[in-house]
């Protein structure tokens with residue numbers, strides 16, 4: 001009998017890669033999507049005849065209970081969230097509603113319907129914030145630096161708490177930044193690779209960025225969804241750090257992306273103080289030893305390979321004149 005999984009956030013970057021992986025493993029995939037006035041399906045267009053979409057919103061408890069009760073999945077991957085850090089300063093309360101209470105609503109739905117359903121919660125390296133040790137592992141204390149980070153700490157611990165209170169198989173993956181050609185345009189990697197493609201095509205001259213000194217542990221989203229799936233296949237529910245174990249600065253990112261397109265970044269990149277954050281996370285680098293040892297997980301794409309993949313995809317998209325396929329989608333939030 002094939003397994004059934006619910007994926008919230010299926011229209012997002014990770015949801016689309018995870019849906020592909022689950023289909024490869026023979027799952028029936030039900031994607032939960034909130035109603036929008038215009039569909040936002042560009043990442044899952046190629047999957048629409050193989051998945052089922054159902055309406056549900058993290059703000060609406062009954063919609064989640066109905067979803068879980070109707071589908072009766074074996075596994076739930078709760079990826080939906082307000083995921084753009086700067087927007088969390090603009091809308092801290094809504095961020096908490098989605099990212100903290102929304103997760104609690106999902107856990108409550110599972111508790112109400114069937115506690116044997118396995119749950120994955122999308123935790124974040126942003127929880128480490130002003131880091132207490134380097135590199136960060138599963139035991140590193142949290143010190144979030146944004147309303148987003150704070151909201152994810154709540155979500156992390158409520159997941160741990162439901163596991164311990166109700167004996168549920170509920171796990172949190174503490175994922176470091178992961179990117180792809182499907183990344184939203186407001187995140188720095190995609191903002192840079194899209195900028196490179198537009199400059200290369202003569203559609204733009206300059207690219208404005210914020211803090212070039214910030215460092216992140218960047219991996220490929222396609223690799224990270226393998227780790228997510230693997231966490232729910234273990235005997236025992238536990239939390240795992242997923243990271244490459246290497247970090248680079250935004251300046252390294254810019255240099256690598258522009259030079260791959262034959263451009264000198266110094267001719268095009270400007271820094272704009274308005275793009276600096278009220279409180280910055282300066283340096284994240286993860287220690288994925290537990291995931292390597294227990295999940296057998298390894299990343300397959302390194303930093304230069306990831307940047308080249310994203311530049312090539314954007315150069316091709318811009319050359320084909322596809323401003324809308326991943327171009328205008330996701331541009332709602334200001335680009336900090």
Ligand code: NAP
Pocket residue numbers: 008009010011012013014015032033034036040056057058059078079080081082083084098122123124125174175176177178179184
């Ligand atoms: P993403 O591309 O921004 O996707 C977010 C998804 O959440 C979208 O499908 C969005 O739907 C959905 N969503 C937002 N609010 C919702 C609501 N109220 N009800 C239902 N759905 C809602 O994010 P991602 O990069 O795939 O990340 C997936 C998860 O991992 C998020 O929880 C994120 O915080 C976390 N995470 C990401 C990273 C990373 O580097 N990518 C690292 C650590 C943790 P719409 O299409 O309707 O907007």
Ligand code: GDD
Pocket residue numbers: 082083084085086123124125126175176177178186187188189191208209210211212214215216250275277280281284335336
């Ligand atoms: N977005 C953006 N835009 N970031 C910039 C810019 C810019 O113009 N210039 C510099 N940066 C710096 C930011 O200050 C930050 O230090 C770094 O680039 C990465 O920013 P983002 O790509 O926006 O990602 P993030 O690290 O804030 O958050 C992402 O990773 C988290 C995991 O650590 C998101 O995917 C979160 O949802 C995720 O939890």
